[in-house]
Amino acid sequence: MTEAPNPAHMTQDPIAGLEGVVAATTSLSDVDGQNGILILRGKKIEDLAGLVSFEEAVMHLWQDLDVAKVSSMVAAFGQARLAAFEVVPLLEAAPPTLSVYERMQLGLAALPLSEALPAPIAISGALPVFLAASHRIAHGKEPIAPDETLGCAKDLLRMLTGEVPPKTHADALNRYLVTILDHGLNASTFTARVIGSTQADMRQAILGAMGALSGPLHGGAPGPVLDMIDAIGAPENAEDWITATLARKERLMGFGHRIYRTRDPRADVLKSGLRQLGQENPKVKLAEDIEREALAALKKAKPDRTLDTNVEFYTAVLLDAIGIDRSLFTPLFATGRTPGWCGHVLEQQQNGKLIRPASQYVGPMPE
Structure with missing residues (x-):
């Protein structure tokens, strides 16, 4: 038999997605x-x-x-x-x-x-x-x-x-x-x-x-990052492709995060790992060019929001560079x-x- 919730501890207005609600303590x-x-x-x-x-x-x-x-x-x-x-x-x-x-x-x-x-x-x-x-x-x-x-x-x-x-x-x-x-x-x-x-x-x-x-809202972003990089194809295409994507109100994969209001620290950790693999993989340089163009375009298109690189962007490039299939x-x-x-x-x-x-x-x- 389960214990009924105590009405004194209940709030009248539920918070969508439990945003900001503390539901556990952790040392992890x-x-x-x-x-x-x-x-x-x-x-x-x-x-x-x-x-x-x-x-x-x-x-x-x-x-x-x-x-x-x-x-x-x-x-x-x-x-x-x-x-x-x-x-x-x-x-x-x-x-x-x-x-x-x-x-x-x-x-x-x-x-x-x-x-x-x-x-x-x-x-x-x-x-x-x-x-x-x-x-x-x-x-x-x-x-x-x-x-x-x-x-x-x-x-x-x-x-x-x-x-x-x-x-x-x-x-x-x-x-x-x-x-x-x-x-x-x-x-x-x-x-x-x-x-x-x-x-x-x-x-x-x-x-x-x-x-x-x-579920696609939780674990599905790194693969589409590679799809985006493949679609852009070359550094000289990045600016036009990104501008057109934002004009269609579509999301740039690998940028922005629900929690981080600045740069995801994991992105830089993985970017450093890419540098240790060397520059032989052409997608590494292309990814850096795309990141630069994307951040500039996002700042121009959405000046009121901070949308920076998240972990999925360099996850995709790093895993691809060591031969991990995007699937x-x-x-x-x-x-x-x-x-x-x-x-x-x-x-x-x-x-x-x-x-x-x-x-x-x-x-x-x-x-």
Whole structure:
């Protein structure tokens, strides 16, 4: 039996989208949209991404949570990848109509959980395996077994391509995965916390978060950035293309953010990663030209609004530069965000409070 909401604590005017409503306390991340600052467990994102591995960042995020008490997160995630590969035959037998993302959800739903590995490690370690295997299955290729001795980023690229990636590519993917590890109480993270608050198991909470992420208003922007870059084609086309797009009242993909009222700090972290890959990829220079023209055009067209580069813009260029197909951008985002989701579920369950907001009835009354 659930407890009825206390009328004394109810507001009369619901806030659309819960904008600005504080619904949880967390030690995991803080998003300062006014000043363009993202903090992960006491450190700015630029002091982590590009400087530590994905595993080290996860250990940092999970500190003070029981799950972090392992001697080596690389070894723990490696063990989790091996366990997850046992589920891959189920993915191969699934209907061919399933997308990579849906196949990943199927693998997670079927993933055995045991006391041998804490659930957050088992789940976080499994998703790279399900992503790579699902992509290869979709292209008629045999899935590749994980190498438990490698770091997550390096092994993910190896499982996708069949070849050990260059260090620069593994470093770039590590940078991206750290950048997206956690980002406040967004829609998918809030979904995970709501499900976790019911004391449902971790797997159900992450499946729910993946469902929320699949919506185009949450997780779908990086792919269209590449579509925009392809459509522009060359630096000399950028100004006219952008001007025409804004004249049609269409959105420029990769610019503006619901939270940030200045530049998204993750954009600069990823842009720095691109510079370390070199300038051989022509899309890198083209992207910088497009960014310059887009920011100038947005400032002219919308002088009353601050619309700056967001994380999706350089996410698209960085991932494309290391050979990640644009169809994998959302699955890869889910893979990098999963440890953050898990951390929020653990926090919520330690709190022990069921999330149960009230609603305001606006329907007809009985006669």
